[in-house]
Amino acid sequence: MTDAVRSPRIVLQNNGVIDPYSLDQAIGVGAYQAMAKIVEEKISPDAVIDIVKASKLRGRGGAGFPTGLKWSFTAPGEQKYIVCNADEGEPGTFKDRLILEGDPHRLIEGIMIAGYAVGASRGYAYIRGEYALSIERMQHAIEAARAAGLLGGRIFDSDFSFDVEIKRGAGAYVCGEETALIESMEGRRGYPRLKPPYPGAVGLWSKPTVVNNVETLANVPPILLNGVDWFRSFGTEACPGTKVYTILGHVEKSGLAEAEMGTTLQTIIDEYGGGVKDGKRFKGALIGGAAGAFVCADCLDKPMDFDGLQELSAVLGSGAILVLSEDASIVDILDGILTFFQHESCGQCAPGRAGTPALKRILTRIRSGEGRAGDLEQMLRVAKTLNATALCPLDQSVLLPVQSALKHFRDEFEALIVE
Numbered sequence: 001m002t003d004a005v006r007s008p009r010i011v012l013q014n015n016g017v018i019d020p021y022s023l024d025q026a027i028g029v030g031a032y033q034a035m036a037k038i039v040e041e042k043i044s045p046d047a048v049i050d051i052v053k054a055s056k057l058r059g060r061g062g063a064g065f066p067t068g069l070k071w072s073f074t075a076p077g078e079q080k081y082i083v084c085n086a087d088e089g090e091p092g093t094f095k096d097r098l099i100l101e102g103d104p105h106r107l108i109e110g111i112m113i114a115g116y117a118v119g120a121s122r123g124y125a126y127i128r129g130e131y132a133l134s135i136e137r138m139q140h141a142i143e144a145a146r147a148a149g150l151l152g153g154r155i156f157d158s159d160f161s162f163d164v165e166i167k168r169g170a171g172a173y174v175c176g177e178e179t180a181l182i183e184s185m186e187g188r189r190g191y192p193r194l195k196p197p198y199p200g201a202v203g204l205w206s207k208p209t210v211v212n213n214v215e216t217l218a219n220v221p222p223i224l225l226n227g228v229d230w231f232r233s234f235g236t237e238a239c240p241g242t243k244v245y246t247i248l249g250h251v252e253k254s255g256l257a258e259a260e261m262g263t264t265l266q267t268i269i270d271e272y273g274g275g276v277k278d279g280k281r282f283k284g285a286l287i288g289g290a291a292g293a294f295v296c297a298d299c300l301d302k303p304m305d306f307d308g309l310q311e312l313s314a315v316l317g318s319g320a321i322l323v324l325s326e327d328a329s330i331v332d333i334l335d336g337i338l339t340f341f342q343h344e345s346c347g348q349c350a351p352g353r354a355g356t357p358a359l360k361r362i363l364t365r366i367r368s369g370e371g372r373a374g375d376l377e378q379m380l381r382v383a384k385t386l387n388a389t390a391l392c393p394l395d396q397s398v399l400l401p402v403q404s405a406l407k408h409f410r411d412e413f414e415a416l417i418v419e
């Protein structure tokens with residue numbers, strides 16, 4: 001790491017430092033101090049929301065919605081819920097798993113503070129079913145916190161009572177979408193609901209519900225503890241803080257990296273990923289998971305945050321960065337993405353049922369050397385139609401990888417058709 005690159009650890013501060021099974025060690029590095037400060041200094045729920053608003057923390061689950069604003073939109077009600085979205089079904093993404101496995105008490109405290117802010121007495125962590133170790137460590141941490149009186153009735157002798165329970169995901173990508181997740185929690189098939197109403201008004205069991213990503217909630221305790229100015233000293237003006245990326249593909253070192261918002265793709269590849277594998281030429285990257293966008297070498301020096309990537313018609317999405325060297329075939333990678341979408345499309349709406357297989361059929365034709373003139377335009381038309389007409393954001397989002405692959409790497413597809 002060069003001196004010029006700051007590498008702050010906010011979310012991953014305790015990962016690899018503490019034993020995730022030890023409440024004492026977690027408390028030793030500051031766990032539950034933010035909640036204690038709220039109680040001690042009598043910071044009201046509205047004031048907590050104001051602090052999170054002022055921090056400009058934006059949701060790390062994909063859409064980048066301002067967290068404080070989301071909390072403030074929660075409708076009034078006797079019973080409200082916080083749901084921590086730990087479904088993490090996006091291919092190539094494992095940041096939330098490692099947060100859960102490395103520092104579960106941080107997450108419990110984040111869920112608890114969100115509950116306090118919106119007036120919820122119950123939180124749920126909806127964890128991807130395959131994440132056995134995450135579930136085990138989170139369960140262990142919940143029980144330890146409960147036994148120590150850090151969860152349950154009258155936390156820190158205040159009037160605030162709160163508890164957390166784990167729900168196991170059933171193994172569908174679509175269940176990461178917040179309303180499908182709620183349907184699944186209620187025991188039904190994970191079909192996304194039409195929005196509005198949003199979960200903040202009509203959520204779990206029709207009660208006002210806040211759904212936040214793991215990384216979002218893991219940012220909350222340090223913001224309360226260290227203050228807004230501290231948090232905003234990292235990252236960019238519009239997107240403060242850090243982003244946890246999973247770096248994979250053609251890099252020397254794949255894995256997790258926490259980098260300031262606004263760090264360029266070049267820096268992430270070189271400083272965190274150890275450079276493109278075997279000294280090969282960088283061809284492009286898929287940023288944000290399967291529902292993300294391909295970018296080319298022109299994007300290497302652009303600051304990456306929610307807004308910076310939007311200018312490049314790309315998204316931060318799940319924070320997965322698949323680095324591709326000159327050896328990669330964009331056509332093959334898009335084929336993998338379309339296979340994934342066809343498999344995971346929930347089948348609720350007709351455009352989704354027909355559209356994802358149609359895209360896959362055209363690309364299969366191109367890959368087998370039987371592509372026709374007009375096939376690329378046809379793919380784009382189908383993807384745009386899906387985006388405009390599909391009921392849920394899963395099928396809508398297939399446009400981004402298709403459009404960006406054809407924008408930056410069209411010649412690869414054309415070569416297969418011409419040949």
Ligand SMILES: Cc1cc2nc3c(=O)[nH]c(=O)nc-3n(C[C@H](O)[C@H](O)[C@H](O)COP(=O)(O)O)c2cc1C
Nearest residue numbers: 059060061085087088089176177178212213216393
């Ligand atoms: C198909 C699909 C899958 C999603 N999967 C996840 C997921 O695994 N984890 C997550 O936090 N958000 C996921 N989201 C986004 C959620 O719907 C929601 O926006 C997010 O949990 C809100 O949290 P945030 O405000 O903290 O970002 C997914 C969205 C879609 C359309």
